[in-house]
Amino acid sequence: MKVSGKKSILINYIYIHIPFCLRKCNYCSFYSEKFTSDLKNRFVSFLIKEINQVKQRFKIKPLTIYFGGGTPSLLDVSDIQKIISQFDLSQVQEITLESNPKNITSVFVQKLSETPINRISLGAQSFIDSELNLLGRLHNSEQISRAFELIRNQGFNNISLDLIYGLPNQKMLDVQFSLERIIELNPEHVSLYCLNLEENVLLYSKKHLIPEDEVIAGFYDLIRRELISSGYEQYEISNFAKKGFESKHNLCYWSDKLYLGFGPSAAGYFVNTRYTNPADLEEYFGAIKTSQIIGNLVSLTNEEHEKEFIFLSLRKTKGINLKEFENKFQKDFLEKYRKTIDKYLDNNFLEIEGEFIKLTPKAYFISNEIFSEFM
Ligand code: SF4
Structure with a gap:
């Protein structure tokens, strides 16, 4: 495509x-x-x-x-x-x-x-x-x-x-x-x-x-x-x-920014769409020769975009900006994930600070486990 x-x-x-x-x-x-x-x-x-x-x-x-x-x-x-x-x-x-x-x-x-x-x-x-x-x-x-x-x-x-x-x-x-x-x-x-x-x-x-x-x-x-x-x-x-x-x-x-990847195996992301260039030099050359580069587009549903936004934002020590989440997805993060959030707030793996919700340092090493609960 x-x-x-x-x-x-x-x-x-x-x-x-x-x-x-x-x-x-x-x-x-x-x-x-x-x-x-x-x-x-x-x-x-x-x-x-x-x-x-x-x-x-x-x-x-x-x-x-x-x-x-x-x-x-x-x-x-x-x-x-x-x-x-x-x-x-x-x-x-x-x-x-x-x-x-x-x-x-x-x-x-x-x-x-x-x-x-x-x-x-x-x-x-x-x-x-x-x-x-x-x-x-x-x-x-x-x-x-x-x-x-x-x-x-x-x-x-x-x-x-x-x-x-x-x-x-x-x-x-x-x-x-x-x-x-x-x-x-x-x-x-x-x-x-x-x-x-x-x-x-x-x-x-x-x-x-x-x-x-x-x-x-x-x-x-x-x-x-x-x-x-x-x-x-x-x-x-x-x-x-x-x-x-x-x-x-x-x-x-x-931070959910748009980026382009060039070269074999490079990935890009733009407007709810992802792509990965062929991870093989000859295939990559072929795609350029036939102007088929940025093929294999994968569209993200809103739900998939939301999940990615959550786990990528939580990787930052600043965490998720709750206002930004609401603007992007037209829903309240704290409401939608109330059960999971309460569980991790109770055992001090998550904390809310101003407009942000973030992992606490003791959660960093086991972050993947926590992310999976939002998925
Ligand atoms: S083999 Fe992998 S880790 Fe080693 S130099 Fe190449 S890219 Fe880096």
Whole structure:
């Protein structure tokens, strides 16, 4: 199905999936292909065609652009510049490049600083080399620190680090060790990932060595407390930032904003409709050749939209804005979900503050259970 006549829809948030990695990590189920320069060049030329096809159907004025992957730092800086220049940047506030410490060189960051990229998300994951090995990461802890310093010294003042926890055989002291290194580096933003192994990843064979839920909840609690006492604000269940450095792009996903995804496997959302590009490079190229990109549209019913709004808003520490809910769905949230709300207010998993209803910190780790009761 083709989308036509949507030029009146204004889109402010753009995700671009760069589907290449040097090697597959042992825990990763994101779509990516082995990097070769030829395939990357072919991809970039199709990506630019895709952007221009979609631009004919939507009014696009990005506030944020997010290069995710895969490994966007495998692109040449000239590719990044060429991709960014396809968009009207007159209102842009944040352009993020996910980067692998392995690819960060002084020449790369120096050239990057001459582009409009103003936020780097560095896939640190852990500062213990045996953990990085287990995860199949290509970098070691020293390379993370070196990459971080190169980026910082080049003048980037908005850097995010990722931390994975809940690894096979992991102990509290291991989590604490990586966390302390992160706090020493003093990034503006920290994203947490609780390891979740799908059956198709190499590390799945070690799933039985993952600590019990209560132990992992303890890891989460430690990370949360330490980050907050080091000056970070928690603005989402797994995201922490220094004041003013919340990821504007990621907030769009939790705030019911419209966004477009470019590149294979990228997803988009506009006016009660979702789509996902083919998670296969050749199929993706084919869809662009035949102008069938943004096919497979999935319409959301009002009920589905409402459920998504609830669980995405509850991921934010601010919670659901009750007035916004009423305006969007023409109903009173507290009335409609009275029974579930009462149950969780009684045991202090939910609280109401002014116009917002939100999870309490003790509910964060078991948030999925709570969300399911609203579904
Ligand atoms: S570098 Fe990132 S996207 Fe690539 S395999 Fe590793 S975790 Fe997955």
